[in-house]
Amino acid sequence: MFHRIGHFVVKRAWWVIIGWLVAAVAIIATAPALTAQTDESAFLPEHYESIQASKVQERAFPANFTPAAMVLFERTDGGKLDAGDQAAMDKVVKGLTDQHVKLVETILPVSDQSTSKDGRYALSMVGMEKNSAHKPEAADSAKELRDEAKKLAEGSNLKVQLGGQAAQNLDQKDSSELANMLIGVGTIVIILLTLGVIFRSPIIALLPVLSIFVFSMVANGLIADASKAFGLKADSSVSAILIIVLFGVGTDYFLFLMFRYRERLRAGDDRKTAVVNAVGRVGEAIASAAGAVIVAFSVLLLSSLGMFQALGPSLAIAVLVTALASVTLVPAILSLIPEKVLFWPSKAWQKDPANARFAALGRTVERRPLLVTLVSGALLVALSFAAFGYKGTFDLASGSMPKTKESMVVQDTLMTAFSAGAADPSHVYVESKNGAKLDPAALNGYVGELGKVPGVAQVVPQPHLNTDGTVADITVMLKDAPATNQAIDTIDGLRKVAHGSAPQGSEAKVGGITSVYKDINTAMARDYSLVFPVAALLIMLILALLLRSVVAPWYLMGAVGLGFGATVGATSLVFQKMQGEAGLMFMLPMFIYLFVVAIGTDYNILMIARLREEAAEGHSPRKAAGLAMRHGGPTVAAAGSILALTFATMLLAGNSLFSQIGFSVAFGIAVSAFVMAMFFTPALTALLGRAAWWPGHGSLPGHPEAAPAVTDTREPAGRH
Structure with missing residues (x-):
């Protein structure tokens, strides 16, 4: 299939390029603006108590003054x-x-x-x-x-x-614009420098940046269309993450293709044949890798939270467009540029290097697969234990901008000069079930019970009644700042007393921003128990189809799970233990899932696909692992380095949220590339031998059920 795509693209290269340019202009010209959502409560579905409480407030107290x-x-x-x-x-x-x-x-x-x-x-x-x-x-x-x-x-x-909220929105907007600029510039600089060092060619360094610029317009336009059509709510971090995904993943797939294209040129193919064979050989790996990422992102539609329901499809669209461009637009451009021009001024592309470092690493995996498996696996397990120290925090405002921003200075001053919980008090809404007026005496006793809840600093003694006396608004100030874990824990006790002690014939709902955070916490726990397993099963299905095996997907996903745990553990150690922060932003594990589990799987797929290819050519399991490291190692190392460094640019943003995302994802990608894909996965596959490919091992040479080997004229023998 991908050889046919390669032939089509090479024959009609100019038409493919023109088609992408026309699509980019048309889509971006007609797409609506992509706006960010900053109201945390808008991310929750209506069955949560905090949202139900806000509905009571809107209905019973429409004129309430909320600053x-x-x-x-x-x-x-x-x-x-x-x-x-x-x-x-x-x-x-x-x-x-x-x-x-x-x-x-x-x-x-x-x-x-x-x-x-x-x-x-x-x-x-x-x-x-x-x-x-x-x-x-x-x-x-x-x-x-x-x-x-x-x-x-x-x-x-x-x-x-x-x-206050409006001022925080202003400061977040300014901070996000600066962060996007720093991240965008940093990402492009890293790509240019890294590709320049790898290929020693300015044209190759510029090529992915220019091509990504074209298809990123297509992706952003389609995301804006989808957001408007389906009412998806994006938060302020989406635009920065999109920049990194488009450039990071786009460069990854460019490297997958470019390394194989150079390999085919060295094997003696002419330019156009080399492009066709490169697409034919690596296209399936790109499609499978993109499919795994798209599935992982799309499963976020099952999330309870609007921010992830919007982020998942947005990133899935970005990766889909990137994958399509990687097997059409990029090959079309490569087929039109003469080799000597493309690789100028370097001449190293003409000869097959010894790949001494990766050949040596490959020999280590080949000779000592058990030792490599144990050492790399032990590292992942050790870091995973640190994940048990993870604590979440919900202070999105201070997490998404520097502490020096004016609205943050005001927030900190309010918590010291006034009551910590007074900055944004909680509210208990008591509503009559039968339309009768509430009893003032019963409400007074009820207020007293609420004041006894541990963690409550003060309850305003006089409840605010609506015009017909059927709904009461009781203001409750907590001892702790609204976004702290202590305040969120207080909501549990407050809700228990509010529900259990409500005056006869009435029901109570606890609202306010702390109640919203409590419900977000509950929704996240639900999402982890649903989204992660469903995504894992679907990714395993994609791996099973790619590898024709039901064995390999299990240990590949096990390795990815260890990578996830190691990343959460390392991030907890750095930010909570070393820097002394109260916790990590509550959505961080989901971001780690998005990029370490989803995108990190790309490197496993590329390496294991190459390993199976070597095994299919008749090499023993250990030899196949060594050759996969020699030939696939440089690609994984280059792609992993660039993607990790692009995410590390988020550290330039100067706020806690982006710093945590940048460090954790950069670390996770590095672990995925340099521990899992290059050592753990090949070594474990070598240990399992042909059993790793069951039941598809019947197609491998040397197996009793295998068909006679047929020489692939597109891949000349002796290339190793």
């Missing part, structure tokens, strides 16, 4: 606020009100209730149109508020800062 932003005042000298400062604060509030900033409905004046106990800080709450705080336009409103507030405070003793 979308907060203006924080303090003196420039750090002293207590005085009467003159109060006049200056009133001037700022009035000036902002008179400005009529878009979306802003209310700006409350500073009062004694909004001043810290030590008198050094004061707050003015800003209310925006209902459900607008998470919209992209709210960031523009926050920028205007921030700039205007600072202007109005000029000449006074006040320092003015803007925090």
